[in-house]
Amino acid sequence: xxxxxxxxxxxxxxxxxxxxxxxxxxxxxxxxxxxxxxxxxxxxxxxxxxxxxxxxxxxxxxxxxxxxxxxxxxxxxxxxxxxxxxxxxxxxxxxxxxxxxxxxxxxxxxxxxxxxxxxxxxxxxxxxxxxxxxxxxxxxxxxxxxxxxxxxxxxxxxxxxxxxxxxxxxxxxxxxxxxxxxxxxxxxxxxxxxxxxxxxxxxxxxxxxxxxxxxxxxxxxxxxxxxxxxxxxxxxxxxxxxxxxxxxxxxxxxxxxxxxxxxxxxxxxxxxx
Numbered sequence: 001x002x003x004x005x006x007x008x009x010x011x012x013x014x015x016x017x018x019x020x021x022x023x024x025x026x027x028x029x030x031x032x033x034x035x036x037x038x039x040x041x042x043x044x045x046x047x048x049x050x051x052x053x054x055x056x057x058x059x060x061x062x063x064x065x066x067x068x069x070x071x072x073x074x075x076x077x078x079x080x081x082x083x084x085x086x087x088x089x090x091x092x093x094x095x096x097x098x099x100x101x102x103x104x105x106x107x108x109x110x111x112x113x114x115x116x117x118x119x120x121x122x123x124x125x126x127x128x129x130x131x132x133x134x135x136x137x138x139x140x141x142x143x144x145x146x147x148x149x150x151x152x153x154x155x156x157x158x159x160x161x162x163x164x165x166x167x168x169x170x171x172x173x174x175x176x177x178x179x180x181x182x183x184x185x186x187x188x189x190x191x192x193x194x195x196x197x198x199x200x201x202x203x204x205x206x207x208x209x210x211x212x213x214x215x216x217x218x219x220x221x222x223x224x225x226x227x228x229x230x231x232x233x234x235x236x237x238x239x240x241x242x243x244x245x246x247x248x249x250x251x252x253x254x255x256x257x258x259x260x261x262x263x264x265x266x267x268x269x270x271x272x273x
Contacts, residue, residue, distance in 0.1 A: 001013065001014060006092065007107060007111065007112050007133045009089050009112060011112065013055075016249065017055060017250060018053050018252050018264070019252065020051075021059075021216070022045050024041055025059065045058075045082075048257045051257040053257045056093055057094040060096075061098075063096075072102055075097065076105055080109065084109065094111070094136070097114070097124075111133065114128045114134070114136070119138060119139060120137030125176075134176060137164070137171075138181075140188050141188025151188040157200045171209070181210075182211070186219065194215075195220065202248055211249045212249065212251040212252075213240065213244040217230040217234075217255050237260070238256075245268070
């Protein structure tokens with residue numbers, strides 16, 4: 001695959017790609033508070049790259065169920081010292097934000113992809129297009145604070161597909177080197193919704209975009225396997241990753257990089273004729 005030209009930088013991205021999660025938050029559901037020190041965060045980003053992550057997704061505002069938003073000032077305070085220390089030409093940097101001001105600051109600092117959990121706001125999409133950055137648009141129902149209060153769908157797969165299909169013309173008008181969509185596991189979905197989306201994730205494959213799955217360590221695993229601690233959900237996380245890759249998903253967003261990279265590599269070797 002030829003290199004992508006993200007935000008003025010030429011970088012290779014081989015599929016399937018593992019995206020390592022770097023939370024700079026004190027309150028994220030799995031690793032909140034572990035990487036609030038910029039030096040520790042930078043070291044961990046490099047560690048995940050050494051383990052096989054091609055993309056590092058940096059977030060400074062928790063989107064766990066029930067979480068409260070943070071100010072632009074606070075989000076920037078958490079993000080910029082880390083971005084200043086990370087190289088911009090060795091691996092791909094993704095910024096998880098819904099705020100245009102934060103996204104622009106990140107793009108100015110060399111970020112290659114904007115990851116928007118609000119579904120792809122017009123402002124963020126146009127910023128990404130202006131900077132020739134990649135973009136991830138995630139489906140959600142409601143805000144993080146209220147999204148798990150009895151989410152309802154008539155047909156979750158069809159409704160999420162329709163959400164993205166209705167925006168295809170808008171997406172195609174933009175100068176994005178690559179767009180990915182994310183069905184949003186755990187974002188305004190209950191267990192049944194999450195399982196249906198993962199079982200039928202191949203329904204989202206489309207020439208207009210790639211597909212990203214973020215199912216790592218989430219509560220759907222606890223509901224199936226009684227694993228209340230996020231650290232006890234590695235098996236379920238890997239199982240969903242292998243299944244998704246077999247169905248054509250391009251990017252797997254994970255906490256456990258080394259184990260996921262190894263599992264995908266072995267499974268693909270075993271599946272070869």
